[in-house]
Amino acid sequence: MTTSSVSTSSRKPDLDITSMDQVIGYRLRRAQLYVFQQFNERFAAFGLRPSEYSILVLIEDNPGRKQAEIASILGIKRANFVALIKALDARGLTERRAAPSDRRSNALYLTEKGEAFVAEIKRTQTEFEQHCIDKLGGVEARDNLMQLLDRLIARDD
Numbered sequence: 837m838t839t840s841s842v843s844t845s846s847r848k849p850d851l852d853i854t855s856m857d858q859v860i861g862y863r864l865r866r867a868q869l870y871v872f873q874q875f876n877e878r879f880a881a882f883g884l885r886p887s888e889y890s891i892l893v894l895i896e897d898n899p900g901r902k903q904a905e906i907a908s909i910l911g912i913k914r915a916n917f918v919a920l921i922k923a924l925d926a927r928g929l930t931e932r933r934a935a936p937s938d939r940r941s942n943a944l945y946l947t948e949k950g951e952a953f954v955a956e957i958k959r960t961q962t963e964f965e966q967h968c969i970d971k972l973g974g975v976e977a978r979d980n981l982m983q984l985l986d987r988l989i990a991r992d993d
Contacts, residue, residue, distance in 0.1 A: 860988075871968065878964050882957055887912060889957060891920060892946070895930060896954045900943045902935055929953055 856862045875886050887910065894906050907917035921944070924930040929950035932942040946954060969978045 874964065874967070878960055879957065882953075882960070884957060887920060888924060889961070891917075891924065892929065892950065892954050892957070895944045895946055896951070899945050900935075902938070902941045903932070903944060904941065906944060924950075 872886060875889075879885075879889065890910055891906060894909065895901070898906070903917060903921060904914070907914060910917075912920070921930060921932065921942075925932065928947055931945050931947055933945060935941040935943040969975055972978050972981060
């Protein structure tokens with residue numbers, strides 16, 4: 837039986853989470869919480885959240901792409917994405933320019949400061965990724981996990 841301790845001042849007994857422990861969504865959420873907690877600890881010095889990291893790296897890999905494209909691939913709502921980009925712009929990491937093919941849209945670019953910043957955070961991400969790989973039991977275990985996750989997110993066409 838899997839249990840989890842409840843630490844309160846009234847010292848309640850351990851909770852039986854056996855039923856929840858068999859729920860894929862619950863286990864994924866627990867893993868996500870762990871990964872995000874570790875990310876936040878490692879990236880706190882940069883003042884960076886996971887969504888901001890993803891945006892910066894995608895802009896580096898895809899300079900000049902429209903805001904809507906980056907937001908869509910990350911699953912971020914337009915209004916939330918605009919706020920994130922404004923904050924990155926204010927930090928001097930990104931800039932928006934009118935898209936050449938559609939002047940009504942913004943194309944995203946890293947600034948020179950942003951390029952240096954991304955190089956630094958990628959080094960931290962590489963170390964963090966290695967920590968996760970080690971925790972999983974190696975590259976093969978990571979690859980197996982990635983394949984299983986791909987099955988879950990694949991379209992059911």
